[in-house]
Amino acid sequence: MFRWKATAAALAVVALTLSGCAATDDSTNTASPSLVISTIIAPNSFSTTQAEWGNRSLFYQSVYDTLLLQTAEGTIEPFLATSYTYNSDNTVLTLAIRDDVNFTDGTHLTAGIVKQNLDRFKSGGGPYSTDLLNVASVDAPDDKTIVITLSQPDPAMVSYLAKEAGLVESPATFDAADAATNPIGSGPYVLDTASTVTGTSYVFTKNPKYWNPDLQHYDKLTIKVISDPTAAVNAIKAGEANAVRLPNSLNFPEVEAAGWSLNLNELDFEGLLLLDRAGTQNPALADVRVRQAINYAIDRPGLLQALQQGNGDVTTQVFKATSAAYDPALDNAYPFDTSKAKALLAQAGYANGLTISMPSTVVLGATSFSIIAQQLADVGITVQYTDTAPENYISDMVAPKYPAVFMALEQNPDWQLIQFMLSPTATFNPFKSSDATTEELISAIQHGDTATQAAKAKELNTYIVDQAWFAPFFRVKSSFASDAQTSVTVMPTNASPAIYDFKPKG
Amino acid sequence: MTRFILRRLISGAVLIFVISGIAFVLLYASGGDIARRILGRNASAELVSQKASALGLDRSLWAQYTDWLSHAVRGDFGRSWFTGELVATGVTSRLAVTLSLIIGATLLAAIVALVLGLLAATRGGWVDRAVQVVSVLGFAIPGFLVALALVLVFAVGLKWFKATGYIPITTSFTGWVSSVTLPILALALVVVAALAQQIRGSVKDTLNRDYIRTLRARGLGPARIVGKHVLRNAGGPALAVLAIQFIGLLGGAVIVEQVFAIPGLGQLAVNSTVKGDIPVVMGLVTVTAIVVVVVNVIIDIAQAAINPKVRLS
Numbered sequence: 001m002f003r004w005k006a007t008a009a010a011l012a013v014v015a016l017t018l019s020g021c022a023a024t025d026d027s028t029n030t031a032s033p034s035l036v037i038s039t040i041i042a043p044n045s046f047s048t049t050q051a052e053w054g055n056r057s058l059f060y061q062s063v064y065d066t067l068l069l070q071t072a073e074g075t076i077e078p079f080l081a082t083s084y085t086y087n088s089d090n091t092v093l094t095l096a097i098r099d100d101v102n103f104t105d106g107t108h109l110t111a112g113i114v115k116q117n118l119d120r121f122k123s124g125g126g127p128y129s130t131d132l133l134n135v136a137s138v139d140a141p142d143d144k145t146i147v148i149t150l151s152q153p154d155p156a157m158v159s160y161l162a163k164e165a166g167l168v169e170s171p172a173t174f175d176a177a178d179a180a181t182n183p184i185g186s187g188p189y190v191l192d193t194a195s196t197v198t199g200t201s202y203v204f205t206k207n208p209k210y211w212n213p214d215l216q217h218y219d220k221l222t223i224k225v226i227s228d229p230t231a232a233v234n235a236i237k238a239g240e241a242n243a244v245r246l247p248n249s250l251n252f253p254e255v256e257a258a259g260w261s262l263n264l265n266e267l268d269f270e271g272l273l274l275l276d277r278a279g280t281q282n283p284a285l286a287d288v289r290v291r292q293a294i295n296y297a298i299d300r301p302g303l304l305q306a307l308q309q310g311n312g313d314v315t316t317q318v319f320k321a322t323s324a325a326y327d328p329a330l331d332n333a334y335p336f337d338t339s340k341a342k343a344l345l346a347q348a349g350y351a352n353g354l355t356i357s358m359p360s361t362v363v364l365g366a367t368s369f370s371i372i373a374q375q376l377a378d379v380g381i382t383v384q385y386t387d388t389a390p391e392n393y394i395s396d397m398v399a400p401k402y403p404a405v406f407m408a409l410e411q412n413p414d415w416q417l418i419q420f421m422l423s424p425t426a427t428f429n430p431f432k433s434s435d436a437t438t439e440e441l442i443s444a445i446q447h448g449d450t451a452t453q454a455a456k457a458k459e460l461n462t463y464i465v466d467q468a469w470f471a472p473f474f475r476v477k478s479s480f481a482s483d484a485q486t487s488v489t490v491m492p493t494n495a496s497p498a499i500y501d502f503k504p505k506g
Numbered sequence: 507m508t509r510f511i512l513r514r515l516i517s518g519a520v521l522i523f524v525i526s527g528i529a530f531v532l533l534y535a536s537g538g539d540i541a542r543r544i545l546g547r548n549a550s551a552e553l554v555s556q557k558a559s560a561l562g563l564d565r566s567l568w569a570q571y572t573d574w575l576s577h578a579v580r581g582d583f584g585r586s587w588f589t590g591e592l593v594a595t596g597v598t599s600r601l602a603v604t605l606s607l608i609i610g611a612t613l614l615a616a617i618v619a620l621v622l623g624l625l626a627a628t629r630g631g632w633v634d635r636a637v638q639v640v641s642v643l644g645f646a647i648p649g650f651l652v653a654l655a656l657v658l659v660f661a662v663g664l665k666w667f668k669a670t671g672y673i674p675i676t677t678s679f680t681g682w683v684s685s686v687t688l689p690i691l692a693l694a695l696v697v698v699a700a701l702a703q704q705i706r707g708s709v710k711d712t713l714n715r716d717y718i719r720t721l722r723a724r725g726l727g728p729a730r731i732v733g734k735h736v737l738r739n740a741g742g743p744a745l746a747v748l749a750i751q752f753i754g755l756l757g758g759a760v761i762v763e764q765v766f767a768i769p770g771l772g773q774l775a776v777n778s779t780v781k782g783d784i785p786v787v788m789g790l791v792t793v794t795a796i797v798v799v800v801v802n803v804i805i806d807i808a809q810a811a812i813n814p815k816v817r818l819s
């Protein structure tokens with residue numbers, strides 16, 4: 001009898017202790033001005049030379065400021081630089097630097113420090129050091145002025161300065177051994193290195209001397225890294241975060257059922273990149289009719305339903321819906337039509353079919369590859385897959401080892417997209433496809449004013465769709481879900497919202 | 507006994523050396539374009555070749571391995587190619603997390619399995635059948651399903667424990683308990699299933715031995731017979747199974763760590779392998795090999811301690 005009593009008492013103590021600890025968990029305490037965000041990937045390093053935007057921007061924006069600011073409306077505004085102006089031929093960019101900013105180690109921000117940051121970013125060998133490829137020189141004629149001279153016009157330069165290339169860190173970290181884990185910036189928050197577990201959970205406290213307190217909406221900020229979709233949904237259901245980046249769109253109904261809001265963004269498109277447009281590996285792909293036939297062979301609404309449970313919008317263009325190049329009519333340039341596809345193949349001399357080799361990889365989902373092969377087989381195109389290790393998929397793609405590939409790519413702002421997928425030097429144009437029309441349009445965009453850039457980008461988009469350089473399927477909906485206490489405004493040009501756009505409601 | 511332990515430790519060291527060598531060759535042979543992966547997909551070919559040279563990847567495999575080994579024996583496993591974090595720091599901090607899960611799961615499983623196994627063997631009847639059913643279910647239900655069910659009931663529903671994340675014991679004891687309890691339960695189930703069956707079988711077998719009948723005839727009570735004589739003989743095989751299960755949990759923890767978003771070795775291994783962060787993978791392989799060797803030595807000592815006959819062999 002005694003034993004039973006002792007056991008019962010012990011169980012009661014354990015239960016009380018555990019329920020007590022659950023109740024004091026700070027992440028669920030809505031009265032506290034703290035924010036817990038969960039995202040899917042950790043930064044490799046806090047050193048600005050290694051910085052990457054996308055899903056990692058939150059970490060950098062918390063501790064650093066950028067020279068310019070990209071708003072949720074898609075505009076570029078002053079930030080550490082109070083103004084920016086180009087000369088007449090868009091090759092000299094002059095920035096005026098604020099004089100009321102200090103780093104958290106007390107160092108005062110000067111143009112000289114900005115110059116050192118820009119020079120280090122360009123030569124630092126980081127994943128985005130190519131942002132500053134067109135920068136010929138950076139000068140600081142006085143403490144408040146920066147002059148960036150470009151070797152050729154770069155319409156994306158101001159956008160880069162609002163992202164990774166524009167981050168400014170204290171000179172104290174330039175040669176510090178712990179630069180990767182102990183950032184010193186002038187941003188709204190300071191990394192609490194003692195409470196942070198690298199790669200897993202990052203804790204930030206409010207920078208008490210921040211120059212722009214209007215952007216500090218919380219006293220404490222925690223960014224957790226949860227890449228597993230199930231764990232992300234569990235964190236939502238258990239109330240262990242206020243805002244969660246969902247790794248995919250498959251759990252949308254569950255998240256909404258938990259009383260959370262979905263803040264949707266269409267950044268990526270999925271589809272086929274028909275890379276070998278000159279037919280050097282597969283002569284058939286040199287014929288525009290074959291590339292168009294592939295586009296007609298794809299049942300986009302069916303694929304969207306099968307692969308994304310309908311979460312997304314079908315499209316046949318690679319430019320995003322908020323860009324100047326976008327044309328709604330091009331979302332349905334190639335409606336699903338197998339007889340038209342077969343007819344085009346026959347006209348091109350492939351009435352008896354053809355074979356295309358492509359890589360496949362487990363990371364992009366086995367279903368995608370089998371459905372694509374099935375749909376192309378229905379019009380007489382045989383896909384020969386070579387299974388590729390995930391870590392080699394992109395290397396093989398850009399090598400280039402395959403005439404066509406299935407891929408999910410981000411839809412960057414127009415000039416960046418051109419540099420990323422269309423220009424002869426673009427990473428995702430590995431066969432260096434080019435012709436007189438694209439060359440002329442790209443040059444006009446590079447050298448033109450804003451109105452010309454918009455008009456020519458639209459022309460370029462129409463031409464690329466007509467030439468069927470790609471066979472896009474749909475734009476994928478990604479989401480940053482938020483609880484009832486938190487408002488989130490997504491960025492049209494980035495996977496993560498800006499850290500300043502997470503706000504307490506009410 | 508000292509000699510026995512020394513011999514085991516030396517053969518363990520040789521094993522670690524061989525494993526690290528094989529792992530190094532396999533990892534570097536299948537490495538792919540590492541420099542490009544580090545620099546990202548926008549990097550130019552020139553930058554990529556500069557990076558490869560900076561990492562020493564243009565040297566021969568032998569030169570790279572001897573360099574790695576000479577540092578590794580001094581405890582320097584280098585830095586992660588991607589994060590710049592010291593491999594030794596990264597691996598040991600995560601090892602502590604994983605070990606707290608699998609040691610907790612093993613201890614819990616050992617106690618539960620001992621009780622269940624003994625009950626099944628000594629009581630027989632419906633108790634025995636119930637334990638058998640529990641064991642089969644433990645084997646049949648995948649660990650991640652158990653983990654999900656536990657999260658839904660105890661974290662999402664009752665809010666007794668945390669659904670995600672890990673709180674170090676040094677930060678808060680109750681926080682630590684709330685973050686590790688569910689993963690430990692999920693991991694322990696499979697071990698209980700394996701071990702309870704093993705203990706049941708060994709105890710039943712020992713109970714049928716002649717010397718037990720003799721002990722009974724001399725008037726010894728059942729508790730004394732089981733506690734002092736049966737368990738000594740049945741304990742050896744059970745400990746061996748426990749060691750195998752413990753080592754198995756090093757791999758089994760991967761899924762549970764993912765479901766609970768716990769920063770353990772499993773998560774680090776998966777992330778580093780997918781990225782191709784070879785210094786980290788090498789650190790993980792070496793540390794895992796060390797843990798396996800140490801666990802085996804400890805089990806050998808424990809077996810010798812509970813059953814002197816083992817020392818003779």
